[in-house]
Amino acid sequence: xxxxxxxxxxxxxxxxxxxxxxxxxxxxxxxxxxxxxxxxxxxxxxxxxxxxxxxxxxxxxxxxxxxxxxxxxxxxxxxxxxxxxxxxxxxxxxxxxxxxxxxxxxxxxxxxxxxxxxxxxxxxxxxxxxxxxxxxxxxxxxxxxxxxxxxxxxxxxxxxxxxxxxxxxxxxxxxxxxxxxxxxxxxxxxxxxxxxxxxxxxxxxxxxxxxxxxxxxxxxxxxxxxxxxxxxxxxxxxxxxxxxxxxxxxxxxxxxxxxxxxxxxxxxxxxxxxxxxxxxxxxxxxxxxxxxxxxxxxxxxxxxxxxxxxxxxxxxxxxxxxxxxxxxxxxxxxxxxxxxxxxxxxxxxxxxxxxxxxxxxxxxxxxxxxxxxx
Ligand code: SF4
Numbered sequence: 001x002x003x004x005x006x007x008x009x010x011x012x013x014x015x016x017x018x019x020x021x022x023x024x025x026x027x028x029x030x031x032x033x034x035x036x037x038x039x040x041x042x043x044x045x046x047x048x049x050x051x052x053x054x055x056x057x058x059x060x061x062x063x064x065x066x067x068x069x070x071x072x073x074x075x076x077x078x079x080x081x082x083x084x085x086x087x088x089x090x091x092x093x094x095x096x097x098x099x100x101x102x103x104x105x106x107x108x109x110x111x112x113x114x115x116x117x118x119x120x121x122x123x124x125x126x127x128x129x130x131x132x133x134x135x136x137x138x139x140x141x142x143x144x145x146x147x148x149x150x151x152x153x154x155x156x157x158x159x160x161x162x163x164x165x166x167x168x169x170x171x172x173x174x175x176x177x178x179x180x181x182x183x184x185x186x187x188x189x190x191x192x193x194x195x196x197x198x199x200x201x202x203x204x205x206x207x208x209x210x211x212x213x214x215x216x217x218x219x220x221x222x223x224x225x226x227x228x229x230x231x232x233x234x235x236x237x238x239x240x241x242x243x244x245x246x247x248x249x250x251x252x253x254x255x256x257x258x259x260x261x262x263x264x265x266x267x268x269x270x271x272x273x274x275x276x277x278x279x280x281x282x283x284x285x286x287x288x289x290x291x292x293x294x295x296x297x298x299x300x301x302x303x304x305x306x307x308x309x310x311x312x313x314x315x316x317x318x319x320x321x322x323x324x325x326x327x328x329x330x331x332x333x334x335x336x337x338x339x340x341x342x343x344x345x346x347x348x349x350x351x352x353x354x355x356x357x358x359x360x361x362x363x364x365x366x367x368x369x370x371x372x373x374x
Contacts, residue, residue, distance in 0.1 A: 004069075006111075009061065009103040011073035011096070012191045014118040019070045028203050030074060035206040042068055046075035047212040053095035054088065054216070054223050061099070075209070081200040082213045086278065087224045089196060097192035104184035109144055112183055120190055122151040124183065125175070140170050143177035147186075152176045153292030155189040157299065158277075166292075196277045197284065239353055241345035242331045243324050244268050254285040260313075260321040263301065267312035268342060270302050314341040315371065326373055334360045338367040 002015045010016055024030035033039055045062060049072060052059050062069065073096075080092050104112060109126060116122040124147040127133055133141045149171060156164045163169075170177040178186070205213065240248060247265040251257055257265065262283070269279045276298050283294050302309045315336070318324040326336045339345045352358075 002111075002115075004067070006107075008069050008072075010100060010115060010119070011070075012100075012119050012194055013115055016070055016073075019067065020074055023068060023071060024074075027074075027078065027200060030071060031078070031203055031205055031209065033071070034075065034209055039068065039071075040208055042071050042075055043209050043212050045069075045072045046079055047216065049073070049076040050079050050088075050092065050216050051219065053092040054219055056091065056095065058102075059095050059099040077195070077198070077200060078202055078205070078209070079213055079216060082202045082205060083217050083220060085220055085224070086275075088216075088220050090275070090277075091224075093192040093195035096195060097188040100191050101184050101188035104187060105181065109180060112180065112187070113145070116147075116151075116183065116187055120151070120154075120187070122154075123148045124151075127177065140177055142179060143170070144180040145178050145183055146172075146175035147178055147183070149174050149176050150292075152178070152186065153295075155186045155193065157292055157295035158189055158193070159185070193277070197281050239346050239349035241336065241339075241342045241349070242326055242333050243318055244342055244346075246325050246331075247323070248282060251282050252285055254287065256286050256288045258323070261323045262297070263310075264313050264318060264321075264323065264342075266298055266301050267310045268346075270298075270309045271312060271343060272346060276302050312342060315339065318342070329373075332373065334363055337369050337371055337373065338363050340370050 002010070002013065007013065007016045007019050011020075024033050034043055045060075048060055053076075062072075076092070080088050104115075107115075113124045113126065116124050124145045127136075127140075127143055127146055133143075149166065152169075153166065156166070166176070237245070237248065244265060247257055247261045248269075250261075251265065265282070266279050269282065270276070274282075276295075279298050279302075280291075280294055283289055283298075313321070315324060319327040322328070325331045326333065333345075335345055335348060339348070
């Protein structure tokens with residue numbers, strides 16, 4: 001059983017989730033609880049927490065004065081989701097994960113194993129005490145734990161250093177040897193993934209929380225650099241060509257995509273500025289999603305040409321592969337007749353949306369027809 005201070009330090013833990021649910025069963029009960037003026041301090045602490053993440057500072061950990069401290073983290077998540085800026089979510093994930101990594105360094109080996117099992121269902125085992133390990137070959141003596149490779153692969157592919165690659169690890173019968181600090185890094189990395197992947201349906205917020213959201217929103221626009229790549233927004237998805245829109249919808253609705261479609265979709269999304277994590281999020285609902293493999297594939301597609309990534313296939317290739325719905329006759333968009341590549345479609349449609357152009361008659365006057373479907 002974790003102490004109250006451990007519950008506060010590890011918001012992803014089963015104990016923290018249970019403690020939080022006892023006070024507020026869901027997001028609506030939490031927002032109504034926050035309407036009570038007596039609970040304003042929770043909003044204040046949550047606001048500090050988000051601001052610290054935005055300033056890339058250490059997430060503050062207050063002295064535990066009462067059980068409601070456990071609600072500070074979920075309240076900070078509500079603030080970030082209400083603002084809806086993907087970069088802010090990434091900042092929060094980074095700061096929260098760093099804090100967890102630091103706290104875990106001070107915990108016992110047994111606590112780490114218990115937390116990994118109860119929070120993520122990871123199987124880990126101790127490799128013995130230092131004196132027991134002294135009898136092992138020198139190369140593997142330093143490892144405190146072994147963990148199942150399937151669990152290891154949930155997070156390790158996110159780390160770029162070559163030492164995290166499975167081929168560079170000591171592995172036996174499906175167990176990967178790891179040190180205590182590596183287990184802490186994997187656990188904090190998993191927490192980061194959870195924040196990046198989670199989306200909350202935020203209801204109407206109490207006035208005090210809305211004010212906190214507005215204050216942070218104004219900070220976001222000045223503190224998150226304008227030079228960040230274009231991020232994935234509803235406006236951007238509405239500019240997808242029919243081929244990408246169909247693959248994207250199928251994927252987020254949990255349908256498996258054929259290999260050619262997976263490649264085309266991943267390469268396209270990476271090219272328009274989505275992060276590798278966001279692209280993985282699109283593939284995650286698919287029944288055949290395997291985190292380690294998908295990570296590898298997305299990273300491989302993104303890393304081509306010194307980080308520029310693979311070019312998504314052009315219209316001709318998409319048609320040969322049977323994944324152009326306009327060619328098949330399932331849907332039609334007049335712009336498809338004037339492009340030879342889904343990215344050209346996207347650039348033109350983004351421009352049209354930015355200028356509020358809905359009349360498509362200008363294509364025939366200004367553009368050269370490049371393919372015909374009827
Ligand atoms: S014509 Fe090109 S852009 Fe249009 S749906 Fe087919 S592949 Fe996509």
